[in-house]
Amino acid sequence: MSFLLLLLGWIVGILTIGNIFPSTFQSTFSFVAAVVFFLSGIGLLRPFFKAKLSYSPIYRSIFGILLSLSGFFTGHFYANAQLDQRLAKRVMHIEQVDAIVYISQISQWVLDDPSGAKIRQKAVVLNQAHSPMLWTLNIKEELPYANMLPGHYYQVSGKVRPAHSYAVPGVFDAEKWMLQDNVMATLQVKTIQPVTANEVSNLGYNFQQFIEKQASWNARLKLAVEQKRFDFRDYLSRQPFQQKGLLLALLTGDESLLSKETQQMFKRLGISHLLAISGPHVLIFAVLFCFVINLLIKRFKPQIYLKIPRPYLMLLPFVLCVWLYTAFVGFEIPALRTLLTVILISTIILLQQRMRASSILVLSAALLLLFDPFSILSAAFWLSYGACFILIRVYQTIQQKSEAATEHEQVQTWRDKTVLWLKVLVESQWKIFIALFPLVILIFQQVSWAAPFANLIAIPIIGALIVPIEVIGAFLWLLFEPLGMLFFQLADACLRLLLWMLGCLDSLMASSLHWFAMTPMLIFMLSLSVLMIFLPRGVIPKGWAVLCVVPILLGVKHDDAFRLNILDVGQGQAIYLHMPKHNMLIDTGGNYDESKFSVGQQIIIPYLMQQGVKHLDSVLLTHLDQDHSGAFSRVAEEIKIDQVVSNQKDQRFDGYPFEYCHAGQVWQYGQVKIEVLSPQSADLNQVANNQNELSCVLYIQALQVGKGYKSFLLMGDAGWEAEYQILQRYPHLNVDVLVLGHHGSQYSSSFAFLKQLHPKLVIASAGFGNRYHHPSPITLARLQALKIPLLTTIDQGTIQFQLDHNHEMQIREFRSEKTWLRR
Structure with a gap:
């Protein structure tokens, strides 16, 4: 203990x-x-x-x-x-580079890309730091030598970009993901030129050390495994199989041949985890291999078992098979977990010790984190181990029932065993679904109601039928290709049947992928409730779980008097304003290429869900430029909106109560006052020809603030002309926080405007490495001359102003909360 x-x-x-x-x-x-x-x-x-x-x-x-x-x-x-x-190795700036790289693993093909098929290749970069580091190379298929071969050296050139994610609560953290994957940067490759090991060796001593390391036996073994993976993918890509993408993904975890349509269907059904290599995949291969060895020993050398008992004799080949398959699938976390667990169990058997299954699982997790502490940042780590703990509980229940049946001397027929197996399958699926429900919401904010049913269909077919057929086919393919081809054809037929069944389920349960608006506190309460349900009987009364669910059923209640979040949406603007009994979204961020990245789908909606917001009282769009209003339609698909306010109306607002914004409008919610300073109502008919200058300019005052920032001026994309008019009409305007017009462009935030207002703080909402170079160096010089401090969403991420219970305005910068997000 x-x-x-x-x-x-x-x-x-x-x-x-x-x-x-x-x-x-x-x-x-x-x-x-x-x-x-x-x-x-x-x-x-x-x-x-x-x-x-x-x-x-x-x-x-x-x-x-x-x-x-x-x-x-x-x-x-x-x-x-x-x-x-x-x-210490990560890249921090965008720049043009010439790099010497070594290819240690196969590439990933990106199908269904709007710009055509592309190649993503992880490569060891040798000449950009004191020690080698890993970059991801983005390569166009038409480039010479685009298909870079494992074990070879290349000289590449292009623009390198550091990892940079959107620092917004509840939003996918790309920097964390790349860090966990040990990728320090991405390189958009322009040219590729093969070089020999001798040519690389002549460039420096460190290169020679690296080259010698690649000649070691373990490096050669890893390279041989990668080469086999490459050969296998190349073989499948040339075959006429209808489901070659699934064949490859289920056997090796490589999704290079998988269509986007299939990936989306698996996501909607909540079974994307089946596309990754799991523990059962690895064990199936090891069991089949050891079964063959056992048959050969029994046939030709049965006397071996007289010297070494069969369980002990089979341990070494079993562990070896698990290691080989884990290496073959690229040491993914579920497979690595299985390898560590198998090694632990084998050691316990050899030492003739006893250990509880849950303890073995905890020990394997601890060992995995010793070898790779960054695994804990991966969703796969939590989902994989979480599912295993539930399966252990299910197994313990089955064991207790079997022991009870043995005590009563009940003989189980094959029919009883089949019924028991079906019960276990159903029970394990709904228990895993319920147990992982809070974790899935916390990570993804989305849950598929079809997941338990899809798993009931897919897991038996994939685990008991398709994967064993594929494993046998792959083994035979290595020995005699035509024979392996027969098994792959059979697996392809089974996959076609499976996809037909899943397609029927997908059509029956349309829109099964559901967003959940739950704050971290509510997710914690839900987790506590689930934990109480799964604890052994007698530990805690199960009825207590209902008490934890009550706050969730009553809905989210925020007691914040004032909270203003300037969201990190890249090159654009989106501001969430929470007031007593009123939620407002000011601008929604942009809409650039939805097939590549959706600001609405991947930033605004997840953020609002994490805040517990499923309903907005109003959306105010300062103007209709795409970087301020582009994500409106996508947000409106998931979030209920009561009213839309803007300086211009278009067809997107049909069906919503609409109001034009103009100077003189005032809204007050509790102790929060919002006033529109521009444009004048007489100028609204000119908005189509002068959108930026006639942006809705908002002046927000938190009247109950005792200490800290009290007043905020949001300029939209307004420039010098609007600034001049505001200074004329409101000469005594008091501004504590100014959100710079037009993302800090040199054509806004004039020296006179900044000097007269002289805010305590200014904020620029702009994108990392944006092509406009916002905020402009000229604007920065003005701020520096006036000694006005600047924060940007580039460096600080999302910037939050929140009034605490002592009536003090607290400021929070989300890039300051994780080491890897700091700049």
Whole structure:
């Protein structure tokens, strides 16, 4: 039990990776860690001197807490030390480069791309830092040498871009994803030229060290595995199979041949996890291989079992098969989890020890995080281990029923066993669905109601039929290609049947993928409720779970008097304003190429869902430029909108109560006052020809603020002309926070305007590396001359102003909350 507490503390400590604590808290943190380590050391020795004390419940409780804290601090410092090492290699600027790269793994083909098929290739870059690092190369298919071969060196040129994600609560963190994948940058490749190892060696000493390392036996083995993966994909791509993409994905985890249509259907049905390699895939291969070995031994050398019992003899080939398959699928987390678990179980068997299944799973998770602490940043880690824990609980229930049946001397027929197997399948699916429900909402904000039914159909067919056929086919393909071809044809036929069944389910359950508007606190309450349901009987009354669900059923209640979030939407603007009994979205961000990236789908909606917002009282669009209003239609598909306000009307607003914004309008919600300063109502007929200058300019005042920023001026895309008119009409305007017009363009935020207002803080909403170079160096010079501080969504991410219970306005910068997001 003590060892388990230590492991759990270690895992929780790893979970703190990248979290930034105040400096005073950090020093206290380090001091407490030192004290805990000291006391834990004494605690380990004390039972030898006072044996009676070691059995005291109080002593055991204190010692357990100390062990957990020891594991926590060890995990925390270890994970963050690893993070600092990895971040030291990351690229920070956009620039043109010439790089020497080594290809250690096969590429990924991107089908159904609007710009044509492209290739994504991970490559080890040798000449851009003191040590090699991994970049992702984006390659156009028509380039010479576009299909880069594993084991070869190339000289490439192009524009390198650092990882840069949208720092918005609830939104997918691309920087975290790339960090977990150990990718330091992406390179848009312009030219590719093969070079030899000798040519690379002549460039420097470090290159020679790297080349020698690639000659080691383990590097050659990995390269051989990658070459086989490449050969297998190349073989399947040339075959007339209808479902070659699924054949490849299910066998190797490579989605290069998978159509976007199939991927979208699997996502709608909530079974995208089946496209990744899972533990059963790996075990099926190992079981089949060991089954063949067992038959050969029984046929030709059965006397071997007299010297070495069969369970012990089969351990080595079983572990070896699991390792080979894990390597073949690129050491994905579910496969790696299975490998570690198999090694642990094999060790326990060899040592003739006993360990609970849940303890083995915790130990494998702890070991995985020792080898790769960044795995904890992956959704696959949590979903994979979460599903395993539920399956263990299901297995324990089955075992108890079997033991009860044995005690009553009941003989189970094949029919009883079939019924039991079906019950287990159904029970495991609904339990996994319910148990992982809070986790799925937390990660994705979306849940597919079709998932339990789709899994009931897909898992037995894929796990018990298609994958074994594919594994046998792949093995035979290595020995005799025509024979392997027959098995692949059979697997292809099974996949066509499966897709037909899934297609029927997809059509029956249209729109099964559902967004959930739940705050982190409500998700925590839901998780607590689910935990109570799955705890063994007698621990906690199951009825208590209902109490945790009550706040969710009553709906989200925000007691914030004022909260204004300037969202990081790239080159555009979107501002969420929460007031007592009123939610307003000011601008929605842009609409550039929805097939590549949707601001509405991938930023605005997830953010609002994470805030618990399924309904907006009003959407105010400062003007209809696409970077301010482009995402409106997509947002309106998921969010109920009561009213639209703008300086211009178009067909997107049909069906919504609409109001033109103009100077003189005032809205007040509690102690929050919103006033429109521009345009004049007489100028609205000129908006079509002068959208930017006639943007709706909003002046927001939080009247109850006792300390901090009280007044905010949002300029939209208004420029010098509008600024001049505002200064004339409102000469005594008091502004604490100014959101710069036109993203900080040189044609807005004039020196006179900034000088007269002299806000305490200005903010520019602009995109990283944008082609307009906003905010303009000229605007920055004006701010510097006037000594006005500047924040940008580029450097700070989402910027939040929130009134606390002491009537003080607090400011929060979301790029300051994770180490990898800091600039």
